[in-house]
Amino acid sequence: MKFLTVLPEFIPSSSVKETINQILPEMEIVNDLNFEKNEADVLVATTFTSLGREELKKFPNLKYLQIASTGIDNVDLSYIKEKGITICNIPVANRQSVAEQVMAFILVFLKDMVFLNAELKDRKSWPLLTGSRDLEGKNVGILGMGAIGVQLAKRLIPFGPSILYYDVKRLNQEEEERIGLNFVTFDGLLTNSDIISVHMPLTPQTRGMFNHETFSKMKDGAIFINTARGEIVDESALIKAVKSKGIKAGIDVYSKEPPDFESELFKLDNVICSPHIAGVTTESQQRFLTETISNVLRYAQGIDPLYKVEL
C-alpha cells in the first residue's frame, strides 16, 4: 500500500515529516502536485490543496482520501463517489478552537471592547456610559448544528442566552434538550436572533445564502459571525447591511483568500476580521496531526476509518 501526504506550501514538509514517519515510515510527503501520476492508494491532504477532478485523476489507484481538516469543499466529491473512494475528514480537531473564536467575537462586540480600547488609548477619554451589553438573555442563532455548532452552544449555555438553531437535519429532541437548543426555521433564526453564527459547509445550497434579502430580515444592530466559508456570504450585501442596519460582523473567512485588502469590509468600524484562523491554534494543529495519522493507521491495518463522509 502506498501513502502520500500533500501539505500546503506554507507548511514545510520537513516540519511534520519526522513525526509522521515515526508512525508510518512509508508515508511520502510533498508540498505540491506537480507530477503526472502517482501510485498512492492513500492520499492525505488539507483543505488548502485543491483536489478537483483533474488533480484526482493523477491518482488512479486511490482508495482512501483523508482530508486533515473539517471542510472538504476543496474536493470534487462527485469524482470521489464515481470511483468509490473512501473519504474522511477530521471534524473533531478544531471545533473547540472555532467555537472559542466565535465566543471571542461575540464578547468583544457585546462588551464594546474595540470602542472602549480606542476611547482610552487613542482618545484619552473615560466614558461612563457605553453600549456594552450582556450575553445573558440574548438570542443566539446558530446556523448549522454540526460538531462546531454543538461546541459553540455548549460554551454559550453557561452565559445564559437562548440558543436558536437551524440545520437541514434536525437533532433529535433528547439531544436538543440536553444541550438546550430551540429548533427554528431559517427565517425564524434570522428574525429572532441578536447574534448569528454560521457553521454550514459550503454547498450549492449555502453559497450566497447570506445576501441582501437575508440580511434585511435580521434585527438592526445584530451581530453576524462567519467562521465557516466566505462564499456563504455575499460580501457586498454584508457591507451594505453593516452600513444601513448597524450590523456588527466578525469575519474569519472570505470569498477570496487572501482577500482584497482594499475592500470596504476592512474599513468599517463595526467589522472585526481575522485571517481564516478560527480553527487554527497550536492545540488544534496537534489534534489534526494526531487524528489524521491515527485514522490512516486504522485504514492501513484494515480497520474502518473514523469520520467517513457520507456521499
Next chain:
Amino acid sequence: MRGYDAFADAITTLNLLPVFGNPGTTELTSLKSLDDYVLTLFDGLSVGMADGLSQFTFSPHLVNLHTILGLGNSMSYIYSAKMNYSPVVVTAGQQDLRHISMDPLLSGDLLGFIGNNVKYKHELKNASEISSVLTRAIKESMTPPIGPVFVSIPMNLMDEDFSYSPPVPPVADFEFSNNEAVDAVADLIKASKNPALVFGWEIDLFNAFEEAERVSEKLGCPVFGETLAHRAPFNTESQMFAGNLLPGTTLINLKLLRNDLVVFIGGDVILYPYLPSPLLEGKKVVFVGLNISPKVGEFYKANVRSFLKGLEGKITKKCNFSRPTDFQMTTKIANEKERMGVTYVMSKVRKQFSDFVIVDEAISSSPIVRDVLGYSPRRYFFSKSGQLGWGSPAASGISMKEDKVLAIVGEGSFMYSLQILWTIKKYSLPVKFLILRNGGYSILKSYSLSYSPGVEKKDYLSFDLPTEKFAESFGIDSMVAGKELEELKWLKEGKESKLLVVDVDRSIPKLFL
C-alpha cells in the same frame, strides 16, 4: 325514626357521602348507621380531603369532626377551604345538651370557635332540624361566594326519636348573567387605548376557557393569570397568555404599566409582601365575577362564562398582542440539570405527567411549577390560604374520583400531613407524590433575603428529612431520583400510590423584590 338513621339517610340523599373524619365519643351515635366513612388519623386531613374533592367535583362533601378539639385541629384546613372557595360541609359532635350547663369534658362553644371562617353555622336544637339544616348548609355552601359551612350536632339528638322527612337535594344555579356588566365593560374597552385582561380561578370553576380565549383573541390583548391562582385561570398554551401576575402591588403595576384599563374576570388580587406602591393607581380597573370581593375599582357580579359570551359580541380588535416564543426555557433547563434546578425537574415532569391533575404545594417552587407545567382545565390546584400541609390530603381527596393525580410537595410541607399516607394505603388511593427536597423552608429563606436579611442563615430553617423512609414506614413504595430522573416513569406506572423524592438545588431562590 332515630336521629342517627335520619342523619345517615339525609346525607345519603343529599349526595354528601363519603363522610371524612376522625371520630371521638361525641360522634359515635351519629355514625351508628353510617359505613361509607374515610378515616384520617388527624382531624384536619379530613377537611383537606373534602376540600380537594369538593373543588374537583364542584359539589359539597361532608366532614365529621370530633367536637371542639377536632375542630381546633382542623381550623387551618377550614380557613383554607374558605380561601379556596370550597363547599365543604363541616360537622362536629357536641356534648350531650342535657348536661351542657355543667361544662362537661369535650364540650365547648363550637359556633364561637369556628368564628367567621364559615359562611353559615348552626347548632342543631332537635333532631327534626337534621333535614332542613343540612339542606340549608348545602345551599349556603354553594351560593356565591362559595365556601365552607358548619353544623354542630349534639350527641343526644342522634338518639332522639322523631318523625323524619327526607330532604330534597337543592340544585345550585350559577347562571347569573348581567347585561349591564357586559355593556359597561364593553364601553370601557371601547374607550381604552390599551386594555389588559386578567383571568382568575372562576374560569376553571365554570369551564369558561374557550370563551376566555375567544374574547382575548378578538381583542388582541395580553392575558395575565391572577396572583397565586388556586385553579387554572387560562389555557397557558394560548398565544394570548402573557404570564402570571405576582403577589405584590409594585410587581403588578410594573406588569401592567402600559395598560390604561385592567379587566379582572373571575379572579382577584392576593398580595403577599407589603410594597409601598398603590395598586394600579391612575388606571381604570374593573372586576367581574361571582365569588370575588375586589379591594379596588368597580365590581360587576356575573357568571364569567355568560359574561364572556355576551362580551364577545360587543368588542373589536384593540391590540395585536401575541406572546413571543420563549426560547429561554431550554437554556434554563440545560443550565439547571447539573444542580437539579426545579425548571429542569419540571421539564421532565411535564413529559410524564401532562395528563395528570397537579396539586401544587411546592411553595418556593410554585412559580416554576406553574410556568413549566402550565394550566389546563381542572388540572391545577393550589391553596390560596398559604397553608402548609394542605396539598397531600387535597390530592388524596381528588384521587377518590380521578386516577391520575400528582401532588408536588416540598419536603417541609409534606411533614405537616404525613399521616395521610396511612389513609392512602388503607383506601388504596392512587395519588402519586413528587417530593422536592431542598433541605429546609426555602420560601422563608427567600423572604428573609429580601426583607429580613440574616434570618435565612438560622439553622432551624434547614433540615435533612429522610422522606422516602417515612413513606416506606406507611407501606408506600418510594425512591430517590437520580440526575436523569428516569424514576419519573416508575412513579407514573400503576395505580398504587408511590412517592419519589427529588433532591433539588438548595440555593435560595430570588422570589421577592
